[in-house]
Amino acid sequence: MLPLRRAPFTRPGRRAVLGALSLAATCSLLATPATATPLTGTAPGGHCAGRAQLRVPGAARQQADCLDELTTAGTVASGHTDPADYAGLTPKDLPTPSGVPGIQIDGYFPDTSTTNTDHGWNHDSQFVIRLPDHWNGGLVVAGTPGNREQYANDKAIADWVLARGYAYAATDKGNTGTAFYRDGRRPGDAIAEWNTRLTQLTRAARAVVAQRYHRPPARTLATGLSNGGYLVRWQLENHPELYDGGVDWEGTLWRADGPHLLTFLPQALRHYPAYAAGGPGAAEAGAALHRAGFPAGSEFLWPYHYQVYWDLTQRIYREELDPGYDGATEAGTPYCAPGTPGCDADYDYASRPAAVHRAVDRIALTGRIGKPLITLQGTLDTLLPISRDSDVYARMVHAAGRGSLLRYYRIQDGTHTDSLVDVFPDRLRPMVPCHRSAFVALERWLAGDGRPAAGHTVARPAGADRATLLTSCPLG
Incomplete structure (x- = not known):
């Protein structure tokens, strides 16, 4: 085998989202907690043998x-x-x-x-x-x-x-x-x-x-x-x-009938700008975000998630499962205003064709x-x-x-x-x-x-x- 080319790690066009779809007993971060499974000894043949x-x-x-x-x-x-x-x-x-x-x-x-x-x-x-x-x-x-x-x-x-x-x-x-x-x-x-x-x-x-x-x-x-x-x-x-078992750390949920990303993220994109703008519509926009599932008390996180996560995540996962929504456009228009043709802020999963629901069902x-x-x-x-x-x-x-x-x-x-x-x-x-x-x-x-x-x-x-x-x- 040819040796690995260790550097550089080339990342042209890297994602803007860090980790988006994305994630018992007292836990110690020491290398070998007291409850660690006992080691069974050195591997056969010693260091790196075979x-x-x-x-x-x-x-x-x-x-x-x-x-x-x-x-x-x-x-x-x-x-x-x-x-x-x-x-x-x-x-x-x-x-x-x-x-x-x-x-x-x-x-x-x-x-x-x-x-x-x-x-x-x-x-x-x-x-x-x-x-x-x-x-x-x-x-x-x-x-x-x-x-x-x-x-x-x-x-x-x-x-x-x-x-x-x-x-x-x-x-x-x-x-x-x-x-x-x-x-x-x-x-x-x-x-x-x-x-x-x-x-x-x-x-x-x-x-x-x-x-x-x-x-x-x-x-x-x-x-x-x-x-x-x-x-x-x-x-x-x-x-x-x-497998013998697993630990699921905030796994992404996919269900043909929802809820999933494509049911709650459009609501975030639709209502957050009015919430952020303040004024007479802000309270109702905030309530709409809560109804979409974003928990009370998380408001201090909304600006970051709107800028970094919500828009990009909605567009690329919608493109994967429903590419026909925006026609020939690839992965929508970033931060589009509701009413713009093909805008993900207006996306309504429930009304999309049966083929879209079948695509989600494949991964459900x-x-x-x-x-x-x-x-x-x-x-x-x-x-x-x-x-x-x-x-x-x-x-x-x-x-x-x-x-x-x-x-x-x-x-x-x-x-x-x-x-x-x-x-x-x-x-x-x-x-x-x-x-x-x-x-x-x-x-x-x-x-x-x-x-x-x-x-x-x-x-x-x-x-x-x-x-x-x-x-x-x-x-x-």
Whole structure:
């Protein structure tokens, strides 16, 4: 194999949205929390042994490297990650664990799209697999939030699970960037590919783990945030045989009848300008935003989300699922005024043709999970309002008769993107420690060490300082 071209990571026309579709017990951010699964010892043969013999089933290209450090404490300098891919997803003071030597495999599966420019490959369906020398017997797989690439979870998820001894694998989902909708031949193809690619990677990563450690993983867990959380839900509904459980961090909800992005974002675009302008119509516009699902108390987040998230997210996901709405125009007109032809502020999903609803149905969730799932979402999520997303999905799971497999935690004052905690430290709490608490709770649940607490709203501790909120999130 040709060596990886480590630099530069070329990102022409990169997305403006950071992480858009996008995401138990006291949680410590130390490398090895007290509740960590015990390590099972050094990998057979020592540091990086057998690297040349590892083969990723189905890969069109792969490059295996022996690294002294698999976390971002080392991979940033060595060129085995891309900080631009995870920028904006975590608080700036989040600690980085270290001391995880092992093998990293980068590569890609056969694909025809070329949006991912990492390593100069210009090839989608890229993946990364990390195999620590000191392995705990488990595998964690993840898809990326938003339209990001395979390193997007490195700070929020990979560093921490690698430090706990897990092997780790992630995929770019088969298409990237804000023009992801150009991939595929029919509406919904690009998003449907995300699910296929995570299934493909999970099967391949399980095989690579067995090659490296001479036995298959004892436990395979899926996790991810935002669009990555959607993938967790879909995988546990459609391929539960591949996983032992999952943690869904504010996953995106898709349902043929709604609610979903295309039902509440147009209302945000329609009413926010009047709210922001003040005057006699502001109060009613604010009430309309609340009726659309954007929670009371989240108003301080609305200006940022209008400028960065709502408009672009609506237009590109609508283009993916309903390209005919604006005719030959690609992904609409940014910040158009209601009444403008083809304006997304006027989009009415309920009145769109049946073909559009069928496109959404192709990627829809059902709630019929087949393995334990822990879902968490912030009450101040202002991209995916909790009342239109995880509240609904939890009801779907119970209606499908799978409630015993779900624990759902609403995190008071959590929002969609943890970097906003740095901007509003007195109003928001970071979600990343809550995700880690949920992950530990899932480990204990699967090990038979006790079922997690029943789903509830996790209150923000009164008087908790910034350091406490960054390092703990007891789920009760």
